Amino acid sequence: MKLQKMIDMVKKHHPELGNVEIIEMLNQASDEFCQRTLILDEATQFTTVANQRYYGLKDSILEIKSVDLEDEDGNHLTIKRLMGRPKYRDLDNVE
């Protein structure tokens, strides 16, 4: 359904609302729907920087399911999740 049609359907009930206000509410509804259903999955790749420990996550990421890391042979292996965090932090190159 195109955005124009969604706005038209809302305006049948609320003709006083402006387009921008409706779009903001649609975005709010979309966020709630995605957060509660976890319906959308995605994968993305990035390359590590030598001796950098932390890499910022996009705001749109809700939950990381798994992480694969390329090994010396170029194979991609799933790596384990650490419970908690290391006691000693490496704060070099923190983003």
Added chain:
Amino acid sequence: MSNNYSRAYNRSVTEHVWWVERDSIGLAKFDPLATEVERFKSLDSALTVTLFYHKEALHFGIDRDDSTTSTLNTAGLMNETSELPTQFHQFLVDKVIQLGYEQKPEMIQMAGYFNQKFEKGIKEGKAFKNRNRISGMRTVKQHSY
């Protein structure tokens, strides 16, 4: 006898690990035999990392991951469609209608009706997710509806 648990309980294997901290992902090499200070070492070379994750749909008119564009982009906006599967688009409209009625005290009871419709959409969305686009035998997962 070998079993699937042997690796999990092997305390002498050096391996890579990840964790989440302060909206960032941390990556390190874990050496269980090293001293506590040296136990986690940052990766010393450029390696490709693949993240698999659940995400929010892109916002209409806003590139949410680009902090330089925080206002609505109007070009071609009205022809945009949600990233959600099409059968769930109506539920977004229902939610907005609910929010609109919540601003009108004289028609507040209508908000409850449209909230019920949206909640039905949430249930259907979770069911769609759990089906995993596969028919036939399914894995039953615990879920709070």
